[in-house]
Amino acid sequence: MPLPWRLEGGSCLQYIIAFLVGGAICAVGQLIIDTTKCSNAHLLVGMVCVGAVLSGLGLYEPFQEFAGAGALVPVLGFGSSITKGMLSEIQRLGWEGLFTGAFEITGLGLAASIVFSSILALLRKPHK
Amino acid sequence: MSNRVGEHTVTFSRGPRIISSHTVVGPLEGEGPYALDFDEILPDDELGQKTPEKTERLMLEIVLEKTLQKRNTKIDDVQFIIAGDLLNQITTSTLASSTFAAPFLGVYGACSTFAEAMGLAATLLQGDFAEQVLIGTASHYQTAERQYRYPIELNVQHISSNQHTVTGAGAALLGFSDQGPQVTHATFGAIVDMGLKDAQDMGSAMAPAAFSTIKQHLKDTGRSLEDYDMVLTGDLGKQGRKMLRILLTKEGVPGLERLQDGGSQIYSESQKAGAGGSGAACIAVMTLGYGLNMLKYHKAQRILIVATGALLSPLTVLQGESIPCIAHAIALEA
Numbered sequence: 001m002p003l004p005w006r007l008e009g010g011s012c013l014q015y016i017i018a019f020l021v022g023g024a025i026c027a028v029g030q031l032i033i034d035t036t037k038c039s040n041a042h043l044l045v046g047m048v049c050v051g052a053v054l055s056g057l058g059l060y061e062p063f064q065e066f067a068g069a070g071a072l073v074p075v076l077g078f079g080s081s082i083t084k085g086m087l088s089e090i091q092r093l094g095w096e097g098l099f100t101g102a103f104e105i106t107g108l109g110l111a112a113s114i115v116f117s118s119i120l121a122l123l124r125k126p127h128k
Numbered sequence: 129m130s131n132r133v134g135e136h137t138v139t140f141s142r143g144p145r146i147i148s149s150h151t152v153v154g155p156l157e158g159e160g161p162y163a164l165d166f167d168e169i170l171p172d173d174e175l176g177q178k179t180p181e182k183t184e185r186l187m188l189e190i191v192l193e194k195t196l197q198k199r200n201t202k203i204d205d206v207q208f209i210i211a212g213d214l215l216n217q218i219t220t221s222t223l224a225s226s227t228f229a230a231p232f233l234g235v236y237g238a239c240s241t242f243a244e245a246m247g248l249a250a251t252l253l254q255g256d257f258a259e260q261v262l263i264g265t266a267s268h269y270q271t272a273e274r275q276y277r278y279p280i281e282l283n284v285q286h287i288s289s290n291q292h293t294v295t296g297a298g299a300a301l302l303g304f305s306d307q308g309p310q311v312t313h314a315t316f317g318a319i320v321d322m323g324l325k326d327a328q329d330m331g332s333a334m335a336p337a338a339f340s341t342i343k344q345h346l347k348d349t350g351r352s353l354e355d356y357d358m359v360l361t362g363d364l365g366k367q368g369r370k371m372l373r374i375l376l377t378k379e380g381v382p383g384l385e386r387l388q389d390g391g392s393q394i395y396s397e398s399q400k401a402g403a404g405g406s407g408a409a410c411i412a413v414m415t416l417g418y419g420l421n422m423l424k425y426h427k428a429q430r431i432l433i434v435a436t437g438a439l440l441s442p443l444t445v446l447q448g449e450s451i452p453c454i455a456h457a458i459a460l461e462a
Contacts, residue, residue, distance in 0.1 A: 033285065034287070037326070037328075040278075040282075040284055
């Protein structure tokens with residue numbers, strides 16, 4: 001059953017929720033960077049793992065339903081997509097899905113970021 | 129061993145002097161509170177070079193060349209070049225010095241390199257092994273950042289205990305003359321490693337080294353901090369400066385108001401440079417700019433330079449080693 005604010009075409013409230021939830025996830029990341037000895041790499045990998053585990057436990061899906069892009073865009077969503085891709089490939093192929101599934105959904109994002117950053121690196125000088 | 133006083137200090141009775149010097153700094157340092165003390169402020173931090181490593185090398189060449197020019201000396205009349213920098217295998221110094229045909233001695237003491245070079249130069253002069261010795265160091269924010277921390281392109285956020293590597297270079301010609309500040313003592317420090325491992329907070333790791341060298345220097349020479357008009361440490365930054373004061377206070381050393389720190393002072397508060405400046409060029413430009421001007425305009429008669437260095441490498445940090453630190457002290461008199 002769709003939640004009351006998930007109206008056809010999206011309502012204003014939906015945008016606000018996505019903004020607040022996405023911002024809250026980023027704020028947690030910033031707090032971890034500021035208050036612990038974690039490096040950016042630790043945080044990035046940690047967030048992906050948390051997303052993947054939550055998704056595996058079936059907890060990320062309802063959260064994503066509630067927050068929309070606010071849950072999908074941060075790197076937690078990337079972790080969740082890894083698990084989702086894996087689960088669907090396992091159903092299709094069996095155990096081989098563990099190996100083919102990780103990039104099933106995330107492959108698009110990975111390839112796009114490599115292609116676009118390569119193009120930009122050719123066109124522009126990096127910021128100092 | 130008549131040139132020694134105490135355990136770790138050497139003294140220079142023949143009176144070697146800094147007879148010429150030149151400093152260049154980048155645009156950020158040129159906006160700081162000591163801008164007027166530097167000889168040259170670069171319009172940008174690239175100088176038309178393709179990489180920051182090339183810029184760093186060019187800056188060192190510029191200061192070495194201009195130091196000679198100011199004194200009207202040719203490189204043939206210099207018996208040694210002593211130089212060092214922060215990059216792997218001190219390539220900035222070797223590449224820059226390749227255009228100068230004089231015997232080259234490369235030194236590495238991280239941010240303390242400049243004082244090490246000056247102490248060695250004075251020792252060579254005192255021992256009559258040379259008439260004139262040229263010393264120089266350089267560092268560049270971008271080269272240090274990508275070697276020791278992250279690539280600039282990654283745009284990693286800095287935390288408040290991070291120090292900002294000074295873009296700049298300093299060179300000095302040491303020799304005998306009746307003018308210029310005299311190098312009277314050098315106290316070469318021993319390695320001090322208190323087991324600190326946080327590469328994001330090198331000031332705290334270096335403070336005990338500065339403390340140990342200052343204590344040793346005062347003990348060896350029988351002086352107190354009050355015998356100096358200024359004690360310029362560098363580059364402890366805000367964290368390290370605080371810690372050094374705590375250590376000296378505990379020891380009951382009087383004259384703490386004489387303490388100044390090159391790293392914490394080179395940038396103003398509003399420049400948001402974390403805990404302050406660092407890098408091989410920091411104490412070099414602060415000494416040759418600010419320090420020498422204090423002596424020249426009689427605001428100080430006698431100063432002590434205590435240059436500190438954190439002798440870590442990116443590899444040792446990843447392998448979980450602690451940060452060995454060092455401090456060398458040089459006493460200068462007008």
